[in-house]
Amino acid sequence: MEDTKIVDLYWARSEQAITETKNKYENLLFSVANNILFAQQDVEECVNDTYFGAWNAMPDARPTFLSAFLCRITKNLALKRYEYLTAAKRNCNMEVSLNELENVLAGVEQEQNDEELANAISTFLRNESYEARNIFVRRYFFYDSVKDIAERFQINQNTVKTVLRRTRIRLKKYLEKEGLYHGL
Numbered sequence: 001m002e003d004t005k006i007v008d009l010y011w012a013r014s015e016q017a018i019t020e021t022k023n024k025y026e027n028l029l030f031s032v033a034n035n036i037l038f039a040q041q042d043v044e045e046c047v048n049d050t051y052f053g054a055w056n057a058m059p060d061a062r063p064t065f066l067s068a069f070l071c072r073i074t075k076n077l078a079l080k081r082y083e084y085l086t087a088a089k090r091n092c093n094m095e096v097s098l099n100e101l102e103n104v105l106a107g108v109e110q111e112q113n114d115e116e117l118a119n120a121i122s123t124f125l126r127n128e129s130y131e132a133r134n135i136f137v138r139r140y141f142f143y144d145s146v147k148d149i150a151e152r153f154q155i156n157q158n159t160v161k162t163v164l165r166r167t168r169i170r171l172k173k174y175l176e177k178e179g180l181y182h183g184l
Contacts, residue, residue, distance in 0.1 A: 136163075
C-alpha cells in the first residue's frame with residue numbers, strides 16, 4: 001500500500017493503518033532499533049511503541065515521508081530505552097558514531113534551534129552525492145558499523161571511512177558558512 005494511503009488510514013483513525021504500517025515497515029523499524037538496542041525483547045517493544053507513537057502523532061502531523069517519520073520515532077524510542085538500560089555500558093557502534101560527529105557538532109551553539117540544525121544538515125545532505133549521503137545516513141542515523149556499510153554498498157571499509165571523514169569535513173564547513181558552527 002502507498003504511504004499516502006497509510007497516512008490517510010491514520011487520519012481516519014482506522015486500525016488498519018497499524019496493520020499496513022507493520023506489513024510495510026516492520027523489518028526497517030526492527031533494523032533501526034536493533035542497531036541501537038541489540039536485545040530482541042527491547043527491540044520488539046520499541047517497534048510496537050513506534051506504532052503507538054505514530055497513531056498518536058498523526059492527527060497533528062501529516063508526514064511527507066512515512067518511512068523517515070517512523071524511523072525517527074523508532075530511533076528516539078530506542079535511544080531513550082538505551083539510555084535507561086545502560087548507564088555505564090556502551091553500544092560500540094553507536095558510541096563510535098557519535099564520537100565521530102562530536103568534532104563537527106561540538107562547535108554548534110547549545111542554544112541552537114534543533115530544527116534549524118536538522119534542516120541545515122538535511123539541506124547539506126541533499127547536495128551530497130548519492131553514495132556520500134547514504135553512507136552518512138547509514139552510519140549516523142541507523143548506526144550501522146563501517147563493516148556493514150561496506151558490505152551494503154560493496155566497497156571496502158577504508159573507502160567508507162574516507163567518505164565519512166570527507167563528508168564530516170564538508171558538513172563542518174557548510175555549518176560554518178551557514179553561521180551555525182562557531183568553533184571550539
